[in-house]
Amino acid sequence: MKNILVIGACGQLGTELTMQLRELYGTDNVIASDINSPSGPLSDGPFENLNIMDNDAFRSILKKHNITDVYHLAAILSAKGEQNPTFAWQLNMDSLLYVLEAAKDGLIKQVYWPSSIAVFGPDTPKVNTPQNTLMNPTTVYGISKLAGERWCDYYHQKYGVDVRSLRYPGLIGYKSAPGGGTTDYAVDIFFKATKGESYECYISSNTSLPMMYMNDAVKATIDIMNADPDDIKIRSSYNIAGMSFTPAEIAAEIKEIIPEFEVTYNPDFREDIAQSWPDSINDANARADWDWKPSFDLKAMTKDIISNLTVDAIG
Numbered sequence: 001m002k003n004i005l006v007i008g009a010c011g012q013l014g015t016e017l018t019m020q021l022r023e024l025y026g027t028d029n030v031i032a033s034d035i036n037s038p039s040g041p042l043s044d045g046p047f048e049n050l051n052i053m054d055n056d057a058f059r060s061i062l063k064k065h066n067i068t069d070v071y072h073l074a075a076i077l078s079a080k081g082e083q084n085p086t087f088a089w090q091l092n093m094d095s096l097l098y099v100l101e102a103a104k105d106g107l108i109k110q111v112y113w114p115s116s117i118a119v120f121g122p123d124t125p126k127v128n129t130p131q132n133t134l135m136n137p138t139t140v141y142g143i144s145k146l147a148g149e150r151w152c153d154y155y156h157q158k159y160g161v162d163v164r165s166l167r168y169p170g171l172i173g174y175k176s177a178p179g180g181g182t183t184d185y186a187v188d189i190f191f192k193a194t195k196g197e198s199y200e201c202y203i204s205s206n207t208s209l210p211m212m213y214m215n216d217a218v219k220a221t222i223d224i225m226n227a228d229p230d231d232i233k234i235r236s237s238y239n240i241a242g243m244s245f246t247p248a249e250i251a252a253e254i255k256e257i258i259p260e261f262e263v264t265y266n267p268d269f270r271e272d273i274a275q276s277w278p279d280s281i282n283d284a285n286a287r288a289d290w291d292w293k294p295s296f297d298l299k300a301m302t303k304d305i306i307s308n309l310t311v312d313a314i315g
């Protein structure tokens, strides 16, 4: 019997992951928590208001709901992190250590914590980036994710903590607004296009980044958590890949469906962050160890998002 706590449930990934976990394990067994109040479908289930920097409050929620599994999604992302680096470091690191300590103390059985392609940097091979390679991240977000990966591996090796993690590419969904990432242009672009507006892109037209449709990201997350522990050979974090594209490529794909859509380019500091990250990711380990395989490419994702956003607008 699982009792799940999702930390950061109101975020872009949290919203969709929480809904899917509730489908699978029952609404009452999946407690959403966030520093913000829930809205939309999330408000139909159990919710705890939680600032994850408050370790006592976190531990009392674990006890109150007899939590077995924690999905710790709260973080300051790459672009926002650069505005307040010490706070981003504190939030991203302290909160992970609170969760890992709770697992070490036997309060929880399983931990999920997301890492990111931001762990890579300008010295990393850009194409088909391997699992183990030169890292040297340049954003505080990337530094915190790389340090977090090492902590996850450490708690697993030293204390047997069952922690599992994925290095997400840019995640693209349409059910909630993204918050503070570099890859979020690929979400904003759909909201503008389906409203009949043009889009000014803060990334150069030909900068390629690894991306993934939210449905695939949610599936990968649940799959790695359900995999046999012996199959999880990497306890830092797994590379996973969905697709790679440039702003010009996604704009062209959208124009296939909405021909009048226009994009202009005005790159800012986020272009430098994007330039420091890989173009594409090698996820051979995830495929071999726990059968990872994505379902959506750029065309399928674009069609799915536009049809859903257009139906929402009419409905």
Ligand code: SER
Residues within 6 Å of the ligand: 077, 078, 079, 115, 116, 117, 118, 141, 168, 169, 170, 171, 180, 181, 182, 183, 184
């Ligand atoms: N989507 C994240 C960001 O852009 C990368 O993990 O910050």
